[in-house]
Amino acid sequence: MDETEPQIVIKGLDMGYGSFVLMRNLNFTVNRGDIFIIMGGSGCGKSTLMKILIGLKKPLRGQVLYGDLSFWDADPDEQERVMRRFGVLYQSGALFSSMTLAENVALPLEQYTDMSKSQISSMVSLKLALVGLAGFEEFYPSEISGGMQKRAGLARAMALDPDILFFDEPSAGLDPVSARLLDDLILELRASLGTTFVVVTHELASIFAIGNNSVYLDVDSRTMTASGDPKKLLAQSSDPKVRKFLTRGEESAHVQA
Amino acid sequence: MQVAEKVLVGAGLSFSRPTDDFMVIHLAGNWERGQILPNPDETLKVIESASLRTLSFDASGLAAWDSNLLTFLIRIKERCNEKKVEYRDDGLPDGARRLLVLALAVPERKGARRELRKESFFVTAGEKAEQFAASAGEVFDFLGEAFVSIIRFLGGRASFRRVDLFLFLQETGSQALPIVSLISMLVGLILAFVGAIQLKTFGAQIYVADLVGIAMVRVMGAIMTGIIVAGRTGASYAAQLGTMQVNEEIDALKTLGISPMEFLVLPRMVALTLMMPLLCVYADIMGIFGGLIVGVVMLDLNPVVYLNETKAALSLTNVWIGLFHSAVFGVIIALSGCLRGIQCGRSASAVGYATTSAVVTSIVCIIVATAIITILCNVLGI
Numbered sequence: 001m002d003e004t005e006p007q008i009v010i011k012g013l014d015m016g017y018g019s020f021v022l023m024r025n026l027n028f029t030v031n032r033g034d035i036f037i038i039m040g041g042s043g044c045g046k047s048t049l050m051k052i053l054i055g056l057k058k059p060l061r062g063q064v065l066y067g068d069l070s071f072w073d074a075d076p077d078e079q080e081r082v083m084r085r086f087g088v089l090y091q092s093g094a095l096f097s098s099m100t101l102a103e104n105v106a107l108p109l110e111q112y113t114d115m116s117k118s119q120i121s122s123m124v125s126l127k128l129a130l131v132g133l134a135g136f137e138e139f140y141p142s143e144i145s146g147g148m149q150k151r152a153g154l155a156r157a158m159a160l161d162p163d164i165l166f167f168d169e170p171s172a173g174l175d176p177v178s179a180r181l182l183d184d185l186i187l188e189l190r191a192s193l194g195t196t197f198v199v200v201t202h203e204l205a206s207i208f209a210i211g212n213n214s215v216y217l218d219v220d221s222r223t224m225t226a227s228g229d230p231k232k233l234l235a236q237s238s239d240p241k242v243r244k245f246l247t248r249g250e251e252s253a254h255v256q257a
Numbered sequence: 258m259q260v261a262e263k264v265l266v267g268a269g270l271s272f273s274r275p276t277d278d279f280m281v282i283h284l285a286g287n288w289e290r291g292q293i294l295p296n297p298d299e300t301l302k303v304i305e306s307a308s309l310r311t312l313s314f315d316a317s318g319l320a321a322w323d324s325n326l327l328t329f330l331i332r333i334k335e336r337c338n339e340k341k342v343e344y345r346d347d348g349l350p351d352g353a354r355r356l357l358v359l360a361l362a363v364p365e366r367k368g369a370r371r372e373l374r375k376e377s378f379f380v381t382a383g384e385k386a387e388q389f390a391a392s393a394g395e396v397f398d399f400l401g402e403a404f405v406s407i408i409r410f411l412g413g414r415a416s417f418r419r420v421d422l423f424l425f426l427q428e429t430g431s432q433a434l435p436i437v438s439l440i441s442m443l444v445g446l447i448l449a450f451v452g453a454i455q456l457k458t459f460g461a462q463i464y465v466a467d468l469v470g471i472a473m474v475r476v477m478g479a480i481m482t483g484i485i486v487a488g489r490t491g492a493s494y495a496a497q498l499g500t501m502q503v504n505e506e507i508d509a510l511k512t513l514g515i516s517p518m519e520f521l522v523l524p525r526m527v528a529l530t531l532m533m534p535l536l537c538v539y540a541d542i543m544g545i546f547g548g549l550i551v552g553v554v555m556l557d558l559n560p561v562v563y564l565n566e567t568k569a570a571l572s573l574t575n576v577w578i579g580l581f582h583s584a585v586f587g588v589i590i591a592l593s594g595c596l597r598g599i600q601c602g603r604s605a606s607a608v609g610y611a612t613t614s615a616v617v618t619s620i621v622c623i624i625v626a627t628a629i630i631t632i633l634c635n636v637l638g639i
């Protein structure tokens with residue numbers, strides 16, 4: 001991907017709950033075709049930032065620009081149109097428990113396309129096969145394991161071939177092989193369909209394997225302290241906290257010794 | 258060489274057969290959602306035609322594609338495998354080829370796919386009977402455990418948080434007062450109206466006081482409070498415990514060595530059994546007050562006369578019977594609410610089912626218990 005067309009631009013964003021400010025003055029750009037990692041320690045507001053990006057929570061201040069449209073200043077119809085281009089994988093899958101996996105994945109297709117029943121069912125089988133759940137169409141979410149629920153959630157998020165896929169902790173709860181398959185899938189979807197990914201994670205293996213852009217949220221200073229390609233950050237960053245994070249704490253121990 | 262050309266808006270599909278056993282599928286145009294896409298069945302029919310050995314693709318005219326192309330290709334590939342036709346994918350776009358590999362990377366797990374089974378009537382009936390026996394067993398288990406925990410509670414050895422108990426007392430007791438006031442006053446009012454119409458024809462209006470007083474105190478106050486509390490508190494108990502089951506909180510308690518029965522069920526049960534009789538007394542008073550309003554406003558009775566008549570009509574036995582009803586109802590509501598909550602499955606819809614089932618069970622049991630107590634009182638002559 002050599003063209004760098006900005007897809008999401010975050011300008012001067014403050015987020016928090018009520019009068020409590022969690023993070024202030026965030027500025028970064030997600031380009032089309034990026035695999036953008038949001039990283040940081042527990043409780044730094046990674047998931048909150050994602051909620052703001054996907055339009056579930058209003059920021060305290062600042063703008064989220066999708067193309068030219070400032071999402072939180074737009075009217076509901078325009079917001080709806082932007083949100084239609086998203087696919088979101090929630091932390092625990094968030095499958096509808098009263099529906100089978102096939103019905104879960106088919107729901108957005110039934111709502112927003114005029115595909116026929118047989119087209120929908122072959123699309124559902126494809127998406128489930130892509131996440132490694134071929135043949136599980138008739139299962140209910142409560143009958144499969146947590147990792148499988150997560151993958152089924154991913155199949156639902158991909159149902160409409162979205163422009164931007166948001167993942168909240170995609171590999172938590174997956175075995176290493178499945179996590180690796182998921183990374184391959186992400187890379188493949190980006191290469192073949194040009195999908196942009198925004199991934200909240202602290203899985204280091206994934207961060208280095210797939211990420212080509214990132215932002216690091218620091219709990220103590222309440223703002224972002226680093227951004228850019230995580231591999232370059234590891235090689236070049238001088239911020240001790242970022243280094244500590246990217247090396248699982250080994251680096252700083254070394255420095256202190 | 259045969260060429261079958263199909264003109265379509267957006268997505269293009271055509272076949273060419275350089276030799277008799279070799280076919281090339283030409284993909285062209287825009288294979289994306291929202292376009293008119295070719296029906297795969299027609300292509301499959303062409304593949305099935307005899308003597309085809311090799312299938313290849315030409316995607317040079319393909320402008321754009323998404324998963325819709327992939328579902329089309331998967332159908333073709335599956336059919337090729339069935340018909341032993343060689344499937345050459347080197348003409349496809351790289352991305353599509355790799356995604357297909359990914360889609361077929363994890364083979365379908367054996368036995369995962371389910372077939373709809375049709376059971377005969379006898380099998381279904383037998384299974385239902387077994388399920389019923391099993392669930393009856395669960396109910397008795399639950400009752401037994403509840404009984405044991407009460408014994409431990411009376412012995413002061415039950416482990417639960419005192420704070421919880423007071424919280425439940427407040428929730429089930431004082432916070433239910435507004436709705437109990439409204440409902441029981443209206444019931445008193447209704448009873449008085451119904452009675453007044455009949456009694457007026459005999460000039461015996463004053464007996465409205467007897468009617469309302471005895472009916473409310475002996476049974477109606479208890480039943481109305483029971484139904485309100487079943488809907489209000491019983492349902493909330495089932496939902497609380499059900500959600501705890503879903504969140505694995507109950508498993509966590511068990512692994513900590515704390516009995517969910519004592520920690521969760523006991524305080525709820527004690528709170529309800531203590532509060533129900535108190536709520537019932539309050540409901541009785543509100544009901545009599547409702548009757549008084551009708552008596553004074555509609556029948557021109559003197560309030561003091563009305564109250565004196567009520568006092569004369571009521572015996573202490575009636576009050577005891579009413580209180581006994583309400584204590585029984587309290588136990589019933591607490592048990593069925595907690596039982597359904599503990600039995601709850603592990604999904605959001607299971608919590609909904611548990612709540613509904615708790616309310617239905619309590620109300621049915623309340624009515625059945627009322628009938629039994631009434632018949633017993635009749636037999637015993639109280």
